[in-house]
Amino acid sequence: MAYSEIISPPRHAQTRSRLGTTVGFLLVLFTCNVRSAACSLSNIVLILSDDQDVELGGMTPMTKTKLLIGDAGATFSNAYTATALGCPSRSSILTGNYPHNHAVKNDSLSGNCSSPLWQKGPEALALPVYLSKLKYHTFFAGKYLEQYGTKEAGEFAHVPPGWDLWHALVGDSHYYNYSLSVNGKEEKHGDKYDKDYFTDLILNRSLDFLDKRSPGQPFFMMLSPPAAHAPWTAAPQYQKEFSDVKAPRDGSFNKPAMDKHWLLRQPANPMASSSVDFLDDAYRKRWQTLLSVDDMVEKLVKKLDDSKELNNTYIFYTSDNGYHTGLTFSMPIEKRQLYEFDIRVPLMVRGPGIAPKQIVKAPVLNIDLAPTILDISGSDLPIMDGQSFLSQMVSFAPSLRNGTSRSCFLVEHTGEGFPVSDPACPKLGPGVSQCFPNCVCEDSYNNTYACVRTLVGNNLQYCEFADNESFVEVYNLTSDSSQLENIVKKVDPELLQAMNQQLIKLQSCAGSSCHDNGVNGLCQKSTK
Numbered sequence: 001m002a003y004s005e006i007i008s009p010p011r012h013a014q015t016r017s018r019l020g021t022t023v024g025f026l027l028v029l030f031t032c033n034v035r036s037a038a039c040s041l042s043n044i045v046l047i048l049s050d051d052q053d054v055e056l057g058g059m060t061p062m063t064k065t066k067l068l069i070g071d072a073g074a075t076f077s078n079a080y081t082a083t084a085l086g087c088p089s090r091s092s093i094l095t096g097n098y099p100h101n102h103a104v105k106n107d108s109l110s111g112n113c114s115s116p117l118w119q120k121g122p123e124a125l126a127l128p129v130y131l132s133k134l135k136y137h138t139f140f141a142g143k144y145l146e147q148y149g150t151k152e153a154g155e156f157a158h159v160p161p162g163w164d165l166w167h168a169l170v171g172d173s174h175y176y177n178y179s180l181s182v183n184g185k186e187e188k189h190g191d192k193y194d195k196d197y198f199t200d201l202i203l204n205r206s207l208d209f210l211d212k213r214s215p216g217q218p219f220f221m222m223l224s225p226p227a228a229h230a231p232w233t234a235a236p237q238y239q240k241e242f243s244d245v246k247a248p249r250d251g252s253f254n255k256p257a258m259d260k261h262w263l264l265r266q267p268a269n270p271m272a273s274s275s276v277d278f279l280d281d282a283y284r285k286r287w288q289t290l291l292s293v294d295d296m297v298e299k300l301v302k303k304l305d306d307s308k309e310l311n312n313t314y315i316f317y318t319s320d321n322g323y324h325t326g327l328t329f330s331m332p333i334e335k336r337q338l339y340e341f342d343i344r345v346p347l348m349v350r351g352p353g354i355a356p357k358q359i360v361k362a363p364v365l366n367i368d369l370a371p372t373i374l375d376i377s378g379s380d381l382p383i384m385d386g387q388s389f390l391s392q393m394v395s396f397a398p399s400l401r402n403g404t405s406r407s408c409f410l411v412e413h414t415g416e417g418f419p420v421s422d423p424a425c426p427k428l429g430p431g432v433s434q435c436f437p438n439c440v441c442e443d444s445y446n447n448t449y450a451c452v453r454t455l456v457g458n459n460l461q462y463c464e465f466a467d468n469e470s471f472v473e474v475y476n477l478t479s480d481s482s483q484l485e486n487i488v489k490k491v492d493p494e495l496l497q498a499m500n501q502q503l504i505k506l507q508s509c510a511g512s513s514c515h516d517n518g519v520n521g522l523c524q525k526s527t528k
């Protein structure tokens with residue numbers, strides 16, 4: 001199925017170019033000169049939190065964000081990451097491509113995270129590059145990629161192309177005691193709340209950008225706070241919040257997982273009570289750190305309103321991947337698994353033409369963010385693996401609303417491990433990583449898998465592992481939303497075969513061959 005057949009048949013092509021160049025224009029028709037650049041381009045803000053789940057209540061503490069973005073626009077109830085790990089997911093967001101096409105395998109330099117090969121290849125064709133060509137004023141503040149700023153990745157001096165203003169964290173998430181690259185120069189921070197708390201600093205730099213920007217030029221801002229990633233350091237005023245809160249105890253909490261892949265079969269069941277205490281503590285601290293992100297959203301929206309830009313600005317709120325604290329069989333905390341709690345993410349968007357209080361059920365992926373943002377910017381869409389979901393949101397184009405409801409998508413993960421045994425856990429042997437007390441390791445080389453997830457029609461997940469059991473897991477999410485039972489031995493062999501074929505196609509897809517409109521789509525066979 002060609003890209004053009006899916007989103008730009010003649011009628012759509014016409015509407016899409018109208019949408020593309022004039023999402024703002026239709027609304028400002030009476031106040032602006034037709035086709036004046038300043039009127040036709042909307043501003044775009046992308047807020048990307050870190051490790052924030054949606055399945056286990058990750059959005060619950062963010063009451064202001066839900067009000068100011070979700071209730072003011074669209075909340076996507078089926079938003080997913082194509083991979084549940086930071087650097088590969090962030091690379092997907094920046095490029096609009098599945099991990100097998102941007103070739104970022106894991107969070108290490110050797111896995112291409114911010115590596116010189118990434119810089120020469122995918123980074124040179126990433127979202128900000130296109131926006132900058134369209135004369136957007138581009139601003140970044142926050143965590144970029146896990147290996148950003150390391151020696152091998154060019155240190156502070158490397159400012160990725162397309163960004164006019166750059167305030168990026170060196171390395172992985174920190175709240176205090178970190179270094180930034182500020183437009184290519186090192187800036188060191190200590191641990192004074194008023195000067196250094198990283199979430200607040202990102203907000204302050206953003207407000208400063210909005211004060212100083214050139215009026216009339218459209219802007220793109222990407223804000224990427226460290227919350228709710230470890231080490232979960234809350235702002236002082238929030239450190240006592242949620243003292244009664246505990247991780248949810250329903251679903252797969254503390255359930256055995258003997259019908260699942262090797263890694264899930266290792267931990268003792270039930271978990272030690274010390275692990276339960278540990279995960280409850282993590283759950284509370286994660287929520288506390290998110291309160292500062294909630295404040296950030298509130299202050300940013302207020303600033304946009306005060307400067308009369310709010311009605312011409314799209315604001316996206318999402319996270320790089322989900323996370324589990326508890327609800328995961330016998331695994332205390334982490335991501336990297338194929339289950340819903342790790343692959344589902346929050347996604348809310350407000351902006352011109354998006355009616356308030358919409359719940360959008362169509363499945364959307366992190367690889368769709370770049371094409372959607374480019375669609376808003378009026379760019380001629382470059383071919384990416386993802387597809388624009390603008391038409392799912394804008395109320396003045398109801399004919400296009402279900403245009404890109406894909407029938408299936410790919411989730412892929414390359415397991416991380418270490419070649420030597422974890423000293424705390426020699427019995428598991430080499431090849432594992434992310435080990436917690438009691439020998440619960442949350443990743444391993446052979447936790448390498450790819451899944452087809454369908455939602456339209458059948459609500460199924462089919463996953464194959466690259467381990468030496470060639471392990472397969474299949475879930476019927478309609479009857480078993482907690483993924484307690486692997487039904488691989490019960491399911492119709494023809495369906496298994498069809499899903500295996502779809503998986504093979506998706507694992508080698510690129511650009512338009514990854515696209516799917518849910519009608520004649522890739523996974524039509526299994527969605528009858």
Ligand SMILES: *[C@@H]1O[C@H](CO)[C@@H](O)[C@H](O)[C@H]1NC(C)=O
Nearest residue numbers: 103105110111112117118121
């Ligand atoms: C790193 O990226 C380059 C270019 O994108 C690719 O050719 C190479 O295979 C990648 N390396 C790994 C380990 O995936």
Ligand SMILES: *[C@@H]1O[C@H](CO)[C@@H](O)[C@H](O)[C@H]1NC(C)=O
Nearest residue numbers: 175176177178189190191233
């Ligand atoms: C920051 O670093 C200083 C000096 O190494 C240390 O004393 C302090 O405890 C650190 N603060 C935090 C919050 O980690």
Ligand SMILES: *[C@@H]1O[C@H](CO)[C@@H](O)[C@H](O)[C@H]1NC(C)=O
Nearest residue numbers: 193194195196197200201204
């Ligand atoms: C952010 O700005 C506010 C208001 O000016 C100030 O009180 C706060 O200390 C600043 N925080 C940081 C980390 O810069």
Ligand SMILES: *[C@@H]1O[C@H](CO)[C@@H](O)[C@H](O)[C@H]1NC(C)=O
Nearest residue numbers: 024027028031308311312352
């Ligand atoms: C936004 O609102 C202001 C008044 O607050 C108005 O002048 C402007 O035309 C509006 N812009 C859009 C895109 O609706």
Ligand SMILES: *[C@@H]1O[C@H](CO)[C@@H](O)[C@H](O)[C@H]1NC(C)=O
Nearest residue numbers: 398399400401402403405519
């Ligand atoms: C599009 O969605 C509407 C409901 O929002 C539904 O009535 C209609 O049948 C859908 N059209 C297609 C082609 O799926």
Ligand SMILES: *[C@@H]1O[C@H](CO)[C@@H](O)[C@H](O)[C@H]1NC(C)=O
Nearest residue numbers: 105106108110111415416417
């Ligand atoms: C990351 O990926 C690279 C390339 O596949 C691999 O060599 C390396 O061992 C991986 N790192 C970890 C920690 O698994």
Ligand SMILES: *[C@@H]1O[C@H](CO)[C@@H](O)[C@H](O)[C@H]1NC(C)=O
Nearest residue numbers: 262429430431446467468469
């Ligand atoms: C997975 O890797 C571990 C550690 O290397 C090994 O002990 C185990 O046998 C492997 N399991 C499978 C199913 O490949």
Ligand SMILES: *[C@@H]1O[C@H](CO)[C@@H](O)[C@H](O)[C@H]1NC(C)=O
Nearest residue numbers: 429430431445446467468469
């Ligand atoms: C399974 O894979 C692990 C490494 O991932 C290896 O150590 C082990 O010998 C393999 N077992 C079999 C039966 O192939």
Ligand SMILES: *[C@@H]1O[C@H](CO)[C@@H](O)[C@H](O)[C@H]1NC(C)=O
Nearest residue numbers: 458460476477478479491495
């Ligand atoms: C999934 O469960 C639903 C509800 O029980 C059932 O109707 C459907 O046939 C099941 N699908 C498969 C493939 O087993």
